[in-house]
Amino acid sequence: MSHYRERLTPSLWVFVATALVIPASILVFAPVTAVPGLAVGTAVGLVLYAGVLAVLVATAPVIEVSGGRLRVGRASIALDLLGGCTAYEGPEAFAERGTRLDARAFLCIRGWIKPVVKMRIADPLDPTPYWLVSSRRPGDLIDAVTVR
Known part of the structure; x- marks a missing residue:
């Protein structure tokens, strides 16, 4: 489901x-x-x-939350490995995609979609600090990722 x-x-x-x-x-x-x-x-x-x-x-990537996993394009991660999630819009989203961006982060951002969701990775062995994903419905994405 x-x-x-x-x-x-x-x-x-x-x-x-x-x-x-x-x-x-x-x-x-x-x-x-x-x-x-x-x-x-x-x-x-x-x-x-x-x-x-x-x-x-x-080639438009699909974001999907199902079966206890988050799939963004071809990447996938278990929901229990995600930490806090934050939505950014406007100038804050611009800063997250630019000056605040960590080079180790996983990115699935599209220039034609302004809002982004930052999902921290809770796995201490993963070198990726967070995923930054464009979303037209950031609130719905955060709800789907955090409701387990």
């Missing part, structure tokens, strides 16, 4: 920004030949854009 599941798919603005591959392709292919160059550039741009969208969606 899954207590929590979230897919970190890109925001709308990422899809809009990557659409710039279409006019870029037109600019590359339009000078090749006068009339078909525009059509070829448009077709190549649409195919490239579809490929970019497919890669963005297919």
Whole structure:
């Protein structure tokens, strides 16, 4: 039974920004030949854009809490090995991803998702001090991780 599941798919603005591959392709292919160059550039741009969208969606990591484990992307940890969890938003989240970041931490952060959850590791043998994970619903994630 899954207590929590979230897919970190890109925001709308990422899809809009990557659409710039279409006019870029037109600019590359339009000078090749006068009339078909525009059509070829448009077709190549649409195919490239579809490929970019497919890669963005297919590689979006999933956060899941189930069976006494937390899975973030391909990483997994038992819930009883997690210590305190804290959610950060706004400037605090920016600082956690930047100036306060420990180089040994496990990261699953996405630029298009501002809030982050910091989960301390309680295992004294683990060299990783904490996991820092982007989440659109940080409160729900903390509830799922702490309720055992």
